[in-house]
Amino acid sequence: MRQATQLDLEGKYTEARQLIQKEIDNAPNPRAKANAQRTMAMSYAFESDCQKTGDYEQLVIAYWATREAEEPANAFYQQGEMANEAARVCIEAGVLDAAERWYKLGTQLGLKEPGISADRKALWEYRLAHAQARLAARRGNRKVADGYVEKAKEALERMTTLRAAQQAFLPYLTGYVALYSGDAAKAVEDFQKSNLNDPFIQCLLAQAYEKLGEKEKALECYRKAYATTAHNPPAAYAKPLARKKLNL
The missing domain is CATH 1.25.40 (Serine Threonine Protein Phosphatase 5, Tetratricopeptide repeat)
Structure with a gap:
């Protein structure tokens, strides 16, 4: 394997x-x-x-x-x-x-899940609102996306023990919505508050830099993303894209 x-x-x-x-x-x-x-x-x-x-x-x-x-x-x-x-x-x-x-x-x-905890329930609601916001942004509906961002924030606030671990996914969400809504500067600002060790985030940040015309910063992000050795959805997105962008 x-x-x-x-x-x-x-x-x-x-x-x-x-x-x-x-x-x-x-x-x-x-x-x-x-x-x-x-x-x-x-x-x-x-x-x-x-x-x-x-x-x-x-x-x-x-x-x-x-x-x-x-x-x-x-x-x-x-x-x-x-x-x-x-x-x-x-x-x-x-x-x-x-x-x-x-x-x-x-x-x-x-x-x-039988006897699901309030935290775990809020987690699934957070994930769905997070996804629906990104989907709305991809479909070009910023107003709907912003509404789901608020729902995601509400679900995050209801968490107790899981909140700290899930907090970093919020700037990823707002950055994603900004990126696909044409606000690359806001996307950069938000992605920099997210998990910068994640190759998926690195590629999103690179794309935001590209839209701002900052080619060298974009290439630096793609190089970091290409270094991933993971075998999961973030790597599956990042590795082929970075390879293409770096002409490897």
């Missing part, structure tokens, strides 16, 4: 998937198979393939559905997480309707 991950990072997707498929076929148990299927989903994410990513994430969701009786809290949370992973790939692939469906499904699954 490490070799397959490295191949994806190098852009050798066909070779990577051949190895991942072997892991799926030879998995010693259902959880190992689901983990390999999730890796396959991310392999397709590196090519912005919303459909294939979703197909494999759905298989992982099906596995966690079999764990609802034994691991009720974790099973529903993981189902929601997998749906949201597919959504993140789809929104950045520009397949907005599919992304919206996945985000709504993720929230529905996550909220089914």
Whole structure:
């Protein structure tokens, strides 16, 4: 699997998937198979393939559905997480309707957790409002996006133990809305308050700099993003884009 991950990072997707498929076929148990299927989903994410990513994430969701009786809290949370992973790939692939469906499904699954805490409930509401704001911005509706930003802030305020960890995702949201609403200067300002170690944020910041005509700053961000060795939605978006921008 490490070799397959490295191949994806190098852009050798066909070779990577051949190895991942072997892991799926030879998995010693259902959880190992689901983990390999999730890796396959991310392999397709590196090519912005919303459909294939979703197909494999759905298989992982099906596995966690079999764990609802034994691991009720974790099973529903993981189902929601997998749906949201597919959504993140789809929104950045520009397949907005599919992304919206996945985000709504993720929230529905996550909220089914038995005895869900108020914090965890607020987290899922925050994530959905966050997603809906970004979708509205991508669709060119700033007013609707701003309304969902306010809903996200309200959900964040209701959190207690989870608030600190989720706080950094708010400037990412406002920066994203600003970027897709034509306010690159505001986007730069907000992204700089977010997690600057995240390759996804680094690429968004680079795009904002490009819109401001600050080419060298943009290239610096792309170089940082290209250095990622992760195999997740942020890396799947950042690595291919940075490679293209850096002409590698």
